[in-house]
Amino acid sequence: MTKPPTRIQKRNRAAILTAGLDVFSQYGFRGSTLDQIAVAAGLSKPNLLYYFPSKDAIYTALLERLLETWLAPLQQMNADGDPVTEILDYTHRKLEMSRDYPRESRLFANEIVQGAPHIADHLSGELRVLVDEKAAVIQGWAKAGKIADVDAHHLIFSIWALTQHYADFDVQVRAVLNTDDPFARAGPFLDHAVRSILRR
Amino acid sequence: MTKPPTRIQKRNRAAILTAGLDVFSQYGFRGSTLDQIAVAAGLSKPNLLYYFPSKDAIYTALLERLLETWLAPLQQMNADGDPVTEILDYTHRKLEMSRDYPRESRLFANEIVQGAPHIADHLSGELRVLVDEKAAVIQGWAKAGKIADVDAHHLIFSIWALTQHYADFDVQVRAVLNTDDPFARAGPFLDHAVRSILRR
């Protein structure tokens, strides 16, 4: 039987995960060091390793905890709702996540661009199952003529691409736009874009 | 006066850049080692540093050489052509680059996700100038009623996002689709998507 975490354990584990998110999302797994994370968490390196057995453990703990958060918006998509509304709402939720959780987005981006060595199983497992399920729903809407006859999988990819771009390529977007709030115009644009794609 | 490169210099410099592209695009700058690159190039590590003064020099040489290739498709967009055709052709060229040069795409993705520390100047310089120029052209088309009244900058971003997604997130796309050629269906889908967005 495992003992319940103490007050200090809760606080420090949380601090480490927050620090890990900061560092890993900026430098990727191999580019990040335990020292960086320790400093960001306000702990010594050996103390870090008292709470997590290894660098890898911090990283995978982060990734797996985030995977739920990441899949939630798609899970909310309701087969019984109005097709266009459901897909647009999903798009908005994803864009909100890019705005409110850019570090999480970049953590995944880093991981996947580099070949997803730590979460390959999750991609062809949980993720694939969920996407297939929702793609079937969308395909149903398309066959019923409620939206344009688009490839549902690629529609989902396109929503990912369009929304996550604003978090993952934030530096580029800001460099080109010279705006302090790129999301202001992104929202209406994406609304128009997705609406257009779905229009029969 | 600088001397012209010898035959051996040409061969080895090219080998190093190819090897660097392989390694850097997979692991990012900090995640890559000179040993990895040396092995991939078929040279010893000191020999590598005979041709390039540092790891950083190899990386930035790669990035700057690639920047031209990367901007070329957008430069080709012709203000005097048919708006829809020009934008669709641009989309196709970008998707082709994702298919034919995925390592280059991932190299940039890695760099930009991690905050573009090596090419920040290029982003707010050359890139921004080019994008502003082409955005003005697109804005002109929109004002003239030749395409839908979309935000030109975000239209360009969306084309980047949609096309580069297939190179940068290749692992994820393949894991979900279970296809050996994700680009087969991506082409028609993107055609429909961009065409829809532009439709008045």
Added chain:
DNA sequence: TCTTTGTTTGACCAACTGGTCAAATCAACG
């Protein structure tokens, strides 16, 4: 051929890396 210039390498270095460990310190509870 000899010489000059270009090329390659083994040995080496200091800094940094993830990780260990015993000892010191602290918190909580009876």
Added chain:
DNA sequence: CGTTGATTTGACCAGTTGGTCAAACAAAGA
């Protein structure tokens, strides 16, 4: 208070890192 278990740390380690350097080796022209 005293004791027990949780927490923290300094010192340390072996492996890796980017980079140096002198010496060995090849190429090419005179």
